[in-house]
Amino acid sequence: MTKTADFISICRLEQLERERGATALVAGHAVAIFRTYDDQVFALGNYDPFSKSSVIARGIVGTRGDIPFVASPVYKQAFDLRTGACLDDAGVSVPAYEVRVEDGLVLVGPRKR
Amino acid sequence: MSTRKTLVVAGHGMVGHRFVQAAIERGLTERYDVIVYGEEPREAYDRVALTSYYEVGADALSFLPGGKYEDPRAVVTLNTEVTAIDREAKTVALSDGTTQAYDVLVLATGAAPFVPPVPGKDLKNVFVYRTIEDLQAIEEAAKTAKAGVVIGGGLLGLEAANALHKLEVETHVVELAPRLMAVQVDDAGGATLKRHIEKLGLTVHTGVMTEFIDADKDGVEDGKVSGLKFKDVDEVLPADIVIFSAGIRPRDQLARDCGLEVAERGGILVSPNMQTSDESIYAIGECAAPGGRMYGLVAPGYTMAEVAVDALLEGPGEFLGADMSTKLKLMGVDVASFGDAFATTEGALELVYSDAVAGVYKKLVISEDCTKLLGGILVGDASSYGILRPMVSSGIALPENPEDLILPASRGTAQIGMPDEAQVCSCMNVTKGEICKAIHDEELTDVPAIKQCTKAGTVCGSCTNILKNLLTEEMEKSGKAVDKSICEHFAYSRQELFDLIKIGQLKSFDAVVEAHGTGRGCDICKPAIASILASQFNGHVLDNKTTGALQDTNDAYLANLQINGTYSVVPRIPGGEITPEKLIVIGEVARDFNLYTKITGGQRIDMFGARMEQLPEIWKRLVDAGFESGHAYGKSLRTVKSCVGSEWCRYGVQESVAMAIELELRYRGLRSPHKLKGGVSGCARECAEARGKDFGVIATEKGWNLYVGGNGGAVPAHAQLLAGDLSKEDLLKYLDRFLMYYVRTADRLQRTSTWIDQLDGGLDRVKEIVLHDSLGLGEELENEMARHVDTYFDEWKATIEDPEKVARFVSFINAPGTPDPNISFTEDRGQIRPVTFDEPVSLGSSIPVGAPQ
Ligand SMILES: Cc1cc2nc3c(=O)[nH]c(=O)nc-3n(C[C@H](O)[C@H](O)[C@H](O)COP(=O)(O)OP(=O)(O)OC[C@H]3O[C@@H](n4cnc5c(N)ncnc54)[C@H](O)[C@@H]3O)c2cc1C
Numbered sequence: 001m002t003k004t005a006d007f008i009s010i011c012r013l014e015q016l017e018r019e020r021g022a023t024a025l026v027a028g029h030a031v032a033i034f035r036t037y038d039d040q041v042f043a044l045g046n047y048d049p050f051s052k053s054s055v056i057a058r059g060i061v062g063t064r065g066d067i068p069f070v071a072s073p074v075y076k077q078a079f080d081l082r083t084g085a086c087l088d089d090a091g092v093s094v095p096a097y098e099v100r101v102e103d104g105l106v107l108v109g110p111r112k113r
Numbered sequence: 114m115s116t117r118k119t120l121v122v123a124g125h126g127m128v129g130h131r132f133v134q135a136a137i138e139r140g141l142t143e144r145y146d147v148i149v150y151g152e153e154p155r156e157a158y159d160r161v162a163l164t165s166y167y168e169v170g171a172d173a174l175s176f177l178p179g180g181k182y183e184d185p186r187a188v189v190t191l192n193t194e195v196t197a198i199d200r201e202a203k204t205v206a207l208s209d210g211t212t213q214a215y216d217v218l219v220l221a222t223g224a225a226p227f228v229p230p231v232p233g234k235d236l237k238n239v240f241v242y243r244t245i246e247d248l249q250a251i252e253e254a255a256k257t258a259k260a261g262v263v264i265g266g267g268l269l270g271l272e273a274a275n276a277l278h279k280l281e282v283e284t285h286v287v288e289l290a291p292r293l294m295a296v297q298v299d300d301a302g303g304a305t306l307k308r309h310i311e312k313l314g315l316t317v318h319t320g321v322m323t324e325f326i327d328a329d330k331d332g333v334e335d336g337k338v339s340g341l342k343f344k345d346v347d348e349v350l351p352a353d354i355v356i357f358s359a360g361i362r363p364r365d366q367l368a369r370d371c372g373l374e375v376a377e378r379g380g381i382l383v384s385p386n387m388q389t390s391d392e393s394i395y396a397i398g399e400c401a402a403p404g405g406r407m408y409g410l411v412a413p414g415y416t417m418a419e420v421a422v423d424a425l426l427e428g429p430g431e432f433l434g435a436d437m438s439t440k441l442k443l444m445g446v447d448v449a450s451f452g453d454a455f456a457t458t459e460g461a462l463e464l465v466y467s468d469a470v471a472g473v474y475k476k477l478v479i480s481e482d483c484t485k486l487l488g489g490i491l492v493g494d495a496s497s498y499g500i501l502r503p504m505v506s507s508g509i510a511l512p513e514n515p516e517d518l519i520l521p522a523s524r525g526t527a528q529i530g531m532p533d534e535a536q537v538c539s540c541m542n543v544t545k546g547e548i549c550k551a552i553h554d555e556e557l558t559d560v561p562a563i564k565q566c567t568k569a570g571t572v573c574g575s576c577t578n579i580l581k582n583l584l585t586e587e588m589e590k591s592g593k594a595v596d597k598s599i600c601e602h603f604a605y606s607r608q609e610l611f612d613l614i615k616i617g618q619l620k621s622f623d624a625v626v627e628a629h630g631t632g633r634g635c636d637i638c639k640p641a642i643a644s645i646l647a648s649q650f651n652g653h654v655l656d657n658k659t660t661g662a663l664q665d666t667n668d669a670y671l672a673n674l675q676i677n678g679t680y681s682v683v684p685r686i687p688g689g690e691i692t693p694e695k696l697i698v699i700g701e702v703a704r705d706f707n708l709y710t711k712i713t714g715g716q717r718i719d720m721f722g723a724r725m726e727q728l729p730e731i732w733k734r735l736v737d738a739g740f741e742s743g744h745a746y747g748k749s750l751r752t753v754k755s756c757v758g759s760e761w762c763r764y765g766v767q768e769s770v771a772m773a774i775e776l777e778l779r780y781r782g783l784r785s786p787h788k789l790k791g792g793v794s795g796c797a798r799e800c801a802e803a804r805g806k807d808f809g810v811i812a813t814e815k816g817w818n819l820y821v822g823g824n825g826g827a828v829p830a831h832a833q834l835l836a837g838d839l840s841k842e843d844l845l846k847y848l849d850r851f852l853m854y855y856v857r858t859a860d861r862l863q864r865t866s867t868w869i870d871q872l873d874g875g876l877d878r879v880k881e882i883v884l885h886d887s888l889g890l891g892e893e894l895e896n897e898m899a900r901h902v903d904t905y906f907d908e909w910k911a912t913i914e915d916p917e918k919v920a921r922f923v924s925f926i927n928a929p930g931t932p933d934p935n936i937s938f939t940e941d942r943g944q945i946r947p948v949t950f951d952e953p954v955s956l957g958s959s960i961p962v963g964a965p966q
Binding site: 010011015016017018019020022023024025027028029030033036037045046047051052053054055058059060061062063064065068069071073074076078 | 601602632633634635636638639640657661662663664665666669670674676677678725923924925926927928931933934935936949950951952953954955956
């Protein structure tokens, strides 16, 4: 069970540029934070399982159909911003984290189930 | 034990050269020492392109610059004529007075222009049109000439006339027959052609016979041409130059003198394997007459060369005649003739379309029962040649309304079902079936790929349109409609987007997607649009409002992402020239930031292993020392590589380093569909490997040759000559136009070589646009480049001066001072080397992977 207290604040929403990622340090982990065009905020693990490097936040953000996604900057696999599922390789995913925006603050919570 | 034998080749022309090449490639030199004698003062050159000598110079036409084959067992001796053959002794006599023994002799002596016995033919300023020396002499005479006459209105005569016209001599063409190009076209076609040519300012006299050539001084031995007197015409046509182009005759005298059999109408008789009546002697090219007939085109000659090599290797090759169809552009006019153009087949019917206003004449010759195409003539518009000619050779059934094939804007020709056996490319003998199979099996999706895979369309290129059509058909069949859309967000090709953005003056991705797209873009369209915006407006690529969020990995941080999430840094070193002080700075920066250093292929230095957050600090040091961005990360100009040039080199003829620096500084920062590389060599030795670059500049005695469309990589391409002996001004002008036109019209991630290949008309099209400004775009393209040059700034300097941009370069937005634990190094050969991990690495490993507790 997760409680509100499990969310930690990362930065102010304006610090994030639209359709660009930023990397945050969340409990020792590199987490990629994205603000989409419609001001939703998503968080994924920053580690790219294909290239084995910590880079997901540096990918290009866009849409595939209705799915908001980020393309890994290394080999360009697309990951669903909402779930972390790889759209190009069904078996692969990166962790996705709960995100809230409260009073202009971006808060990252536990891993989504 | 067999010892090595000697193979002597008489004649180093187009076919002789091809023979030697094939002999080397196929291993004939394992058995024979090949000795070639060439009578001309220069090694083999592209005689077909002879006229372009005036534009590009002799060097560019050469097939063997330097005159040496890579295989030392094949040796060429120039300026040496074979004067006699002693078949008994198996020796040839040479013009230098020596003899040479042979085991096998190959005659490749070509043909000579036929000069009819007209009085005055030996006067000064009477020329033929066959060799570079002929053209040089004509050029010299043209300097003081007012008017010139070409005797002969055939293919070569018209080419000579065009050259004379371009040398700014008032030009007349005189033809005995009642029409031009009597061999290829009929009266109506000839008349259409004549109108085209007269429009260009030449005068055509058909159906006239030359009685004599008049001289300026009566009775003086070496008088000069002063005019031409026609039979039954009183006035003399004043002229200072006469060029004979009244046909060619095989050079078979050597063979006649030693008793070899010759054909009735000239030419050395050979069997289908190119053997003459003496089994040790072969004849190939224009001097040969397989089956009693000589061929005045180069393609059959090449085939003969291959067949002869095959025969000498005991192969089964035979020469089975050749397709004498012709398609060419004469003075800008399309002319084609194929198959039974004169309807000589019994019962043949003619179908004619003629538009005197537009200057178009087309004729189809069809079989009596209207089911088969037998031949045809096209003047003024030969676009359907590519489909019509194969219809003749394959004998496929005509469509129900054959007139559709020649009516203007006909329904295209793709719909006509060709059978699989239909030969699409007659140069390389590739059938429709083979092409479709390749498209299908190899999953080819563009024409250059088809060309590469099947070799179709790689010689004359006239079937390119059919290849395109076949591709479309095949893709449609397999449900893969040829979709030009760049991605799901934009139903446009890159070129279309480029134009839409330009016309709409759209300055941001949001504006573009709102006007022409859907969704929020992706990793394909965003960098493409960023590149287009950068090409057109030259703003800062990290500019928040326009392109900041569109950049691909490398552009986004103005550095090259490497395997472990670190970056490499490449400062610009124009032309590869660097001072010791600057070298020391690079060394110090690399040492202080513990970076791995390596010299790149583009003559600069790459520093690896920089963490993203270190980039601004590293660049601060570099910028302070006078460095600027090298754009190694961008789809943009990388480097212009150079050799050391005439400033130091004993062989250099121009200052290649200075030129390379100038070009690199001119085009630095230019965003393009793919990376762009250049090279400048200071002489023909080409030490800078410039022809392996998108644009290569090679110094000549008179200026610079410009080559375009080269690249290394997985599919290497040699750059091809765009223009020769250019002044620096012209070089810049043409290069500006070329690059800008490429930037405008190429597809995303399309290198210049594939771009040129897929243009309708290929390199010739590029020449028309760039050199002859056929689209009237020249000035606009030059202005665009001028704007680029004027607005260039160093984007790294601008980045470190802007706190907002620098703010992006942090490891963690909430812990800017903490380095990412996923990055670490070991050491190898005295430098750092990245380590990768199979799992994410966390700081404070007591916290389990997953969520914060
Ligand atoms: C202006 C022009 C345009 C042309 N355009 C086309 C075209 O568009 N398409 C096409 O297919 N063809 C074209 N041709 C024809 C084409 O150039 C010839 O078919 C081709 O060059 C034939 O090659 P070859 O080796 O047989 O003869 P050549 O290229 O003439 O070579 C023969 C060589 O042998 C040398 N030689 C002769 N006798 C001796 C001897 N006894 N000892 C030593 N050396 C000797 C000659 O000097 C010459 O260098 C054109 C020709 C000209 C002149």
